[in-house]
Amino acid sequence: MKIVFLIRSLNQGGAERQLVTLAKALKKENFNVTILCFYSGGILAKDLENTEVKLISLEKQHRWDVLSFLWRLYREIKGLNPDILHGYLDSGNLLATFLKPALPTTRIFWGVRASNVDLTRYSWLSRVLYRLECFCSRLPDLIIVNSHAGQAYHLAHGFPADKMVVIPNGIDTEKFKPNPNARTKIRSEWGIPANTILIGLVGRLDPMKDYPTFLKAAALLCQVRQDVVFVCIGGGLENYAREMHQLANQLEISEKVIWAGARADVPDVYNALDIAVSSSSYGEGFPNVIGEAMATGVPCVVTDVGDSAWIVGETGIVVPPKNPEALVKGWLVCLEIDKIQIREQARLRIVNNFSIQKLVAQTKAVLWLKV
Known part of the structure; x- marks a missing residue:
């Protein structure tokens, strides 16, 4: 099975670390795994070195680098032709959904990682993206939430119950152990x-x-x-x-x-x-x-x-x-x-x-x- 994850970056963060952990583990289970990042670099990219997980940067230059970025994204996704396109966090989720018309045989998954977000503390763009995410939440084939609290919060904001499933994070107990x-x-x-x-x-x-x-x-x-x-x-x-x-x-x-x-x-x-x-x-x-x-x-x-x-x-x-x-x-x-x-x-x-x-x-x- 061919799966492509779509995420903004691989900078240090809980969601990003979890994605890297999951991608490496799925590769060991003989999945064909690719991670598409909007931006290049990111400290967690090093964790994918010497693995068979393919990491592709779309080389987004800045927030307003839109048209050329979207063209590169479309070209990469069409070339990969995945069985599953799995967004991670709001922007990855939304872009995965918008690509659905061009990928008629690809299943679209969302990855939701938060609960009870205080949007007043974030930028206007974050607020717009979340409202858009709520509006589009019936479009993906599946929404994977990493917490019961996150599931309850998003259900209260209009996400469809029949498309949501909770899969808690996994911890690498060989990496994190007493020493x-x-x-x-x-x-x-x-x-x-x-x-x-x-x-x-x-x-x-x-x-x-x-x-x-x-x-x-x-x-x-x-x-x-x-x-x-x-x-x-x-x-x-x-x-x-x-x-x-x-x-x-x-x-x-x-x-x-x-x-x-x-x-x-x-x-x-x-x-x-x-x-x-x-x-x-x-x-x-x-x-x-x-x-x-x-x-x-x-x-x-x-x-x-x-x-x-x-x-x-x-x-x-x-x-x-x-x-x-x-x-x-x-x-x-x-x-x-x-x-x-x-x-x-x-x-x-x-x-x-x-x-x-x-x-x-x-x-x-x-x-x-x-x-």
Whole structure:
């Protein structure tokens, strides 16, 4: 079976990482897999090197490079003539649908990765694209959603129930696993003593991740414990990053916060943590960072957004969003739990419920059913 994924870019991000993981796994199952990217480059493109997944860049130059871009897209898709054209995220979904008339024998799939999106925080183009996505949602042959929360949100916005199926993300439990040497290496790099508690937030610098709640909770915890340090791992919006640095200064915790930026060695970074945090206030579907941290054996304290509570189950702490006081209480409770037991339980939950093998098995079943 020939499947083509259509996505804007392969820059660092949960949806992009999941696509790369799925594409490589499907290729091993003898699918003919191609990824079409609007833009060239992207840090995750390196993960496809030395694989048989074909990566094609459409070399889009900028937002308003439209006509030549559409011609290149049409030419590539006609040449590939896939059995399935699988959009990923809003722009990929919409373009896949618009190509349907030129691909009469190709099935069109959408990939939906978010829930409860606060569109007021995004550009006018994002708002237009989402409204258009809602309007066109009856046109694809199948809509794959990676979370139950995302399914409920999109159903409420007019998406057809009979075309939606939930397939949770899959976590590479061989890549994300406990590694004491990595823990020592990263903590040494950051100057973190062995007996210091390291609490980390892995996520791009974006309002959705609600860094202010994380930083305010950090300031509150520093009032009752001195043996804690916090790390923020991820790149993102420069203006937002500047605001967060200023907030840390205002809260007088700058010396307690490490701004690590985007990292390529994320599995090693997880190993350095004592607690992983997801403080998001909206928009999450299936947050990869929670599953990855748990697979590494790191207990998680998460806000009740998207499917976060379902992912951690009984192995982590769930708190309401936008509530620094609740987040601090969650950290304190987590620190009192038996560390060895909770680490083992967290990893086992991912291995048993959210493995790549499960992702591939569910995806294959849907692909063969619809072709």
